[in-house]
Amino acid sequence: MSAAMSLSTNPDPAGDIRDKLIIGLDVPSVEEARSVVERIGDAGTFYKIGYQLAYAGGFEFARELIGQGKKVFLDLKLHDIGNTVEEGVRSVARLGATFLTVHAYPQTMRAAVAGKAGTDLKILAVTVLTSYDDIDLVEAGYAPVTSAELVAHRAAQARDLDVDGIVCAATEAERVRSIVGPGRLIVTPGIRPAGAEAGDQKRIVTPAEGIRLGADHLVVARPIVKAADPRAAADAIVREIAQAL
Numbered sequence: 001m002s003a004a005m006s007l008s009t010n011p012d013p014a015g016d017i018r019d020k021l022i023i024g025l026d027v028p029s030v031e032e033a034r035s036v037v038e039r040i041g042d043a044g045t046f047y048k049i050g051y052q053l054a055y056a057g058g059f060e061f062a063r064e065l066i067g068q069g070k071k072v073f074l075d076l077k078l079h080d081i082g083n084t085v086e087e088g089v090r091s092v093a094r095l096g097a098t099f100l101t102v103h104a105y106p107q108t109m110r111a112a113v114a115g116k117a118g119t120d121l122k123i124l125a126v127t128v129l130t131s132y133d134d135i136d137l138v139e140a141g142y143a144p145v146t147s148a149e150l151v152a153h154r155a156a157q158a159r160d161l162d163v164d165g166i167v168c169a170a171t172e173a174e175r176v177r178s179i180v181g182p183g184r185l186i187v188t189p190g191i192r193p194a195g196a197e198a199g200d201q202k203r204i205v206t207p208a209e210g211i212r213l214g215a216d217h218l219v220v221a222r223p224i225v226k227a228a229d230p231r232a233a234a235d236a237i238v239r240e241i242a243q244a245l
């Protein structure tokens with residue numbers, strides 16, 4: 001039975017498929033986040049909390065979501081001296097989140113791996129933000145390097161430091177998979193359903209392309225949380241994922 005067929009015929013075969021879609025709760029308050037989650041209902045199983053919500057009560061809301069059986073990705077993109085990162089990760093691990101991001105700098109990744117030891121938290125290393133292109137990297141002070149090369153370099157370092165997964169654009173997912181192998185996660189923001197506005201994202205693909213290129217999870221925020229019908233938007237992406245598997 002194809003994944004697409006099983007999605008439409010079995011009451012909850014889609015649990016695993018739905019987990020492939022991580023919905024970014026980029027909204028200004030817990031009240032709005034709660035309302036979005038309620039509207040999406042069982043179409044959403046995995047939610048991401050980033051800066052906007054985290055600093056507006058998002059940690060408490062993360063506990064609420066986990067209590068409802070949802071998975072939570074804390075997209076905090078930590079980057080500091082090693083001791084601070086290690087202790088910060090130790091605190092985050094107590095919340096019961098599934099994923100936490102750190103920037104893919106070796107000291108930071110090493111500290112994060114030490115901080116989550118003995119817990120179920122998975123650390124994801126953010127390689128090159130999907131809003132960056134090669135010109136942005138030069139502006140940020142990097143010697144001319146393509147985003148694809150820098151992603152590959154950082155993915156290899158993340159693998160060597162035993163980080164659980166990589167955040168990159170899906171355009172780099174095939175190369176990253178060849179570097180990190182099958183045992184590590186590839187999580188890709190910069191996903192836009194056909195016809196959706198790119199906004200500030202520069203390295204984008206559609207949900208189907210993201211899955212075909214080898215992403216384990218797709219991160220989508222604005223195309224869902226700003227949609228007139230967030231549940232329909234999430235469902236359409238899950239269907240597209242199922243068809244691409």
Ligand SMILES: O=c1ccn([C@@H]2O[C@H](COP(=O)(O)O)[C@@H](O)[C@H]2O)c(=O)[nH]1
Pocket residue numbers: 024026050075126128129130131167168189190191199201219220221222223
């Ligand atoms: O490289 C990265 C790392 C993280 N993000 C985050 O993902 C979502 C994407 O939001 P959209 O509205 O779907 O563009 C957002 O929360 C980012 O902080 C990323 O885009 N790129």
